[in-house]
Amino acid sequence: MAKFSTQQIALFIVVALVCAFVPVYSVEEVEAKTLWDTCLLKITPKCALDIIDVVFGDGTLSNSCCHDLVEEGKMCHDKLIKYISDRPSLIAKESQYLKKRDDLWTHCVSISKTV
Template structure:
């Protein structure tokens, strides 16, 4: 346990603990730190914290711990390893991406990420037609206006919707989308 705690900041320890026990978000930096320590260290931290709880509470917190770990692995393995507000240098790329998205589709995507609403099959075809870099750039830009969002969960949802949309789009019965504004 001492070896694990020497390589993890107190701040990140609290973030991970708050995420497991209270559902609070974990920053990308702390996720990367946790993953670099390894699952064994996370399991030791959680087991130590669970010692003071009743057996009835433990299964839920162990499940939460697994969810936190999985989100952190997704963040750590992300090519960009973070979702960030679009910089001015990316504005031209964002403008080029916007021609592939209708306003309704953009709203569907944001509502899916923030509220869990469904993204239509037609919108999925637009997303895939625009390509993954546009999908990611659009989400980065959208998150620039939502500073208190759990970026690791957004990344996880973003990958799930991308995979779902690819599956829908490659179906032989579906054709390429037409953009409607």
């Protein structure tokens, strides 16, 4: 039971980090709920944070997280990164983030094929 609570807390942290990029007045509740219901619950919170760090920072992604990302699906990956990169504070570099998103996807697909 404690592990379940820890996972819930970690998922909350992921969502909070996603929302941190978004001013309160611009959060679209339906879009955020759709991301939560269809995408964020499919991967571990650590992998979600690592993916965000790779695309919006200079992090690295483990092979197991690459596998989780591919299992999550391209639509969820694209939608989540696009949702974050559309924030006013990030929009200036959106094309850079979308390229990193696509490069990460290609890398993870190639890793998943070899495993």
